[in-house]
Amino acid sequence: MAAEIASRLEVAVVVLPVPRSPLHPAIRLWSGLWPKLGAVVIALAIWQLVVWSGWKPESALPGPWSVFSRLAADVRQPEFYMAIGTTLRRAAFGYAIAAAAGFAVAILIAQVRLLRRSVGSLLIGLQSMPSIVWFPIAILLLERSEGAITIVVIMGAAPAIAAGLLAGIDQVHPQLIRVGRAMGAHGFSLYRCVVLPAALPAFVVGLKQGWAFAWRSLMSAELLVVATNQTSIGQQLQSARNLPDTQQLLLLMIVIFVVGVVIDSLFGTLDRAIRKRWGLGGEA
Amino acid sequence: MSNLQALSDKHAVSVDRLTVAFPHGNALLFALDDASFEVQRGEFVCVVGASGSGKSTLLNVLAGLDRPSAGRAHVHGRVAVIFQEAGLLPWLTASGNVELALELRGIEARERRELAHDLLARVHLAGFEKRRPHELSGGMKQRVALARALAQDADVLLMDEPFAALDAISRDLLHEELERIWKESRLTVLFVTHNAREAVRLGDRVMVFTSRPGRVANEVRIDLPRPRSLDSPELAVIAGRITERLKHEMTNGR
Numbered sequence: 001m002a003a004e005i006a007s008r009l010e011v012a013v014v015v016l017p018v019p020r021s022p023l024h025p026a027i028r029l030w031s032g033l034w035p036k037l038g039a040v041v042i043a044l045a046i047w048q049l050v051v052w053s054g055w056k057p058e059s060a061l062p063g064p065w066s067v068f069s070r071l072a073a074d075v076r077q078p079e080f081y082m083a084i085g086t087t088l089r090r091a092a093f094g095y096a097i098a099a100a101a102g103f104a105v106a107i108l109i110a111q112v113r114l115l116r117r118s119v120g121s122l123l124i125g126l127q128s129m130p131s132i133v134w135f136p137i138a139i140l141l142l143e144r145s146e147g148a149i150t151i152v153v154i155m156g157a158a159p160a161i162a163a164g165l166l167a168g169i170d171q172v173h174p175q176l177i178r179v180g181r182a183m184g185a186h187g188f189s190l191y192r193c194v195v196l197p198a199a200l201p202a203f204v205v206g207l208k209q210g211w212a213f214a215w216r217s218l219m220s221a222e223l224l225v226v227a228t229n230q231t232s233i234g235q236q237l238q239s240a241r242n243l244p245d246t247q248q249l250l251l252l253m254i255v256i257f258v259v260g261v262v263i264d265s266l267f268g269t270l271d272r273a274i275r276k277r278w279g280l281g282g283e284a
Numbered sequence: 285m286s287n288l289q290a291l292s293d294k295h296a297v298s299v300d301r302l303t304v305a306f307p308h309g310n311a312l313l314f315a316l317d318d319a320s321f322e323v324q325r326g327e328f329v330c331v332v333g334a335s336g337s338g339k340s341t342l343l344n345v346l347a348g349l350d351r352p353s354a355g356r357a358h359v360h361g362r363v364a365v366i367f368q369e370a371g372l373l374p375w376l377t378a379s380g381n382v383e384l385a386l387e388l389r390g391i392e393a394r395e396r397r398e399l400a401h402d403l404l405a406r407v408h409l410a411g412f413e414k415r416r417p418h419e420l421s422g423g424m425k426q427r428v429a430l431a432r433a434l435a436q437d438a439d440v441l442l443m444d445e446p447f448a449a450l451d452a453i454s455r456d457l458l459h460e461e462l463e464r465i466w467k468e469s470r471l472t473v474l475f476v477t478h479n480a481r482e483a484v485r486l487g488d489r490v491m492v493f494t495s496r497p498g499r500v501a502n503e504v505r506i507d508l509p510r511p512r513s514l515d516s517p518e519l520a521v522i523a524g525r526i527t528e529r530l531k532h533e534m535t536n537g538r
Contacts, residue, residue: 176373182347182365183436184388193384197375279374279418 060246067250074251079231084255086232087222090146094153095214099207101154102161107191109162110169123159123166131156131213132220139225149221156217157210164206168199201274208267215260296440296472297323297346301355303497304341315341317497318355323440325360328466328473330487332480332526334534338498339476343442346474361439361472364432368445371429372417378404378428379413385435403431407461423454430458430465441466443475447482456514459485463511480526484519485512492526494533502529 023031044064051063058066074080109115109123134155138148172195180194222234233252240248302319305312315338323329333339344350345357347365372381382400391399404413407427417425426446433441447455463486466473477483483490484506492502504526512519 175367175369175371178344178349179365179367179371179373181349182363182367183385183432189388193388194373197373200375277375277416279416 062247062250067247067254070247071251071254083231083233083236084259086230087218087234088259090149090222090232091153091214091218094150094218095157095211097150098154098157098210098214099161102158102206102210103165105158106162106165106169109166120166123163126155126159127163131217132224135221135224144225149218149225152217152221153214157214160213161203161206161210164209165199165203167206168202169195171202172198201271201278201280204267204271204274208264208271211263211267212260215263219256294324295322295360296325296327297329297357297359297474299342299346299355299357302342302345302352302357303354304338304345304350305353314338314497316345317499319493319499320355321491321500321503323472323474325439325472326470328475328486328488330475330477330483330490331493332477332483332490332530333493333498334478334495334530337493337495337533339478339493340444342498343444343474343476346440347442359440362437363440363442364434364436364438366426366429366433366441366443366446368448369422369425372425372432374417377414377416378409378420378424378431381417381428382432382435385432389436400431400435403434404428406434406465407431421454422450423458426450426458427461430462434465434469438471440472440474443473445477446475448477448479455482459514460511462486480523480530481514481519483526484508484523485514490526492529492533501533502526 047064051058051061055061105119105123109120131152135148135152138151142148142151176194176198177190180190185193219234222232223238225234233256237249237252240246240252299319299321302316303314304316305314307313319338319342331339331342341350342357343365345352346359347363349365372378373384376384379397379400382403383396386396386399387393401410401413404410404427407430409424409427409431412420412424415424417428420428429446447458450458459482462473465471473486475483475486480490484504487506490504490506491500492504493499494501504522506522508516508518508522
């Protein structure tokens with residue numbers, strides 16, 4: 001091909017852009033993964049160095065090796081999964097209610113001018129309030145029950161979710177609304193076909209932030225309420241502190257960290273997919 | 285009643301002493317002042333005016349997006365609008381945008397895809413059904429908008445400087461496309477532009493709007509045979525006269 005072009009153009013050298021052969025999926029995965037793995041290795045190394053420094057005896061501050069071998073043993077125990085299962089179930093339940101409530105509240109505020117002026121400012125206040133402060137009153141009203149924990153999770157996540165969707169609705173380009181109306185959409189169909197899809201990227205940002213709040217609130221609540229005699233991550237953290245069993249403590253912290261990272265990366269994937277589809281570009 | 289019926293058989297658009305004013309600080313800003321005209325069924329009418337002549341306001345009122353302050357503006361039949369830009373919903377594919385118009389018109393789900401496919405083929409976009417707006421050129425986007433307007437099964441097509449942001453060649457092609465579709469489908473077109481040549485290229489009739497407030501200052505019937513060429517000397521002469529008139533309106537308006 002280069003020779004053909006060269007003869008046509010009567011020049012000696014033709015430089016053609018060489019298409020880059022697509023990378024093997026494994027190589028692509030590795031190139032995304034190694035910086036993260038590197039960071040983990042560095043964190044573990046620092047941990048190990050602190051242990052080796054002899055600042056605290058090994059019984060008080062175990063090294064990574066002993067914690068991870070304990071983890072390897074624990075993952076074979078059904079109790080390990082029961083604790084994570086209880087906590088994740090609580091998180092999912094509270095978060096689902098928070099998402100539904102946040103959605104409904106945002107739509108109401110967007111629709112009703114009076115509500116915007118009243119509840120709108122309240123929402124900002126609620127968002128900056130640590131949701132764990134709802135716990136004492138929730139315990140008084142509902143006793144040390146699942147309900148009290150759920151309330152704290154909802155109060156943590158719902159304001160952020162509502163604020164995200166509301167911001168999305170407010171930022172819908174007026175031109176898109178005109179386009180929708182010119183196509184004959186109005187009222188509910190305008191919301192379904194134009195406003196909500198246009199607000200979706202901001203809603204996902206709100207959902208992601210809401211999840212972070214929900215997860216934090218749930219950990220605080222589980223640490224405080226041990227009385228429900230269900231095993232959960234928070235309850236295990238408490239009992240590990242009481243024993244004390246620092247191996248178990250550090251192991252649970254790793255579990256909490258991993259759950260957070262995994263769910264956050266799910267939201268990140270969703271966010272990127274939507275931005276790509278919406279043609280918004282850029283990585284969030 | 286029968287009088288109105290007879291009127292609507294003949295006219296696709298009737299604008300009668302239309303005035304539109306917007307609050308501007310403490311004063312009122314008149315976008316349109318006492319504008320009156322009519323568009324016959326099947327006619328292609330262009331509106332030229334400098335910016336601030338209320339051309340877009342006129343279309344918005346006719347599309348039901350703005351309210352008249354006084355007077356009447358009426359479209360007899362279904363309306364579709366093509367905007368200058370951002371006319372497509374960015375999260376839907378080309379086909380999805382057309383299908384949404386069909387859905388809002390009440391077409392059943394199983395028929396939509398095929399209809400959208402046919403409509404996109406009519407504007408020479410076969411094979412681009414799955415593309416999203418940000419993957420299409422400016423000219424292609426306006427073709428999709430045209431297909432969507434056809435999907436609305438409109439009697440009257442309102443176009444607000446639809447080709448102003450396009451390069452000369454794309455615009456030329458879209459002029460041909462629009463003219464062909466207008467002839468095939470017996471549409472009535474009200475086409476707003478600030479480009480006198482474009483108006484003379486396309487219109488049966490060109491209305492020159494005064495500046496601030498807008499009103500019909502002059503009307504030119506274009507009797508050149510179709511299809512016309514943007515570069516033909518006859519067209520340039522008429523367009524030149526209209527441009528002179530526009531300049532005159534602008535200097536008087538200040």
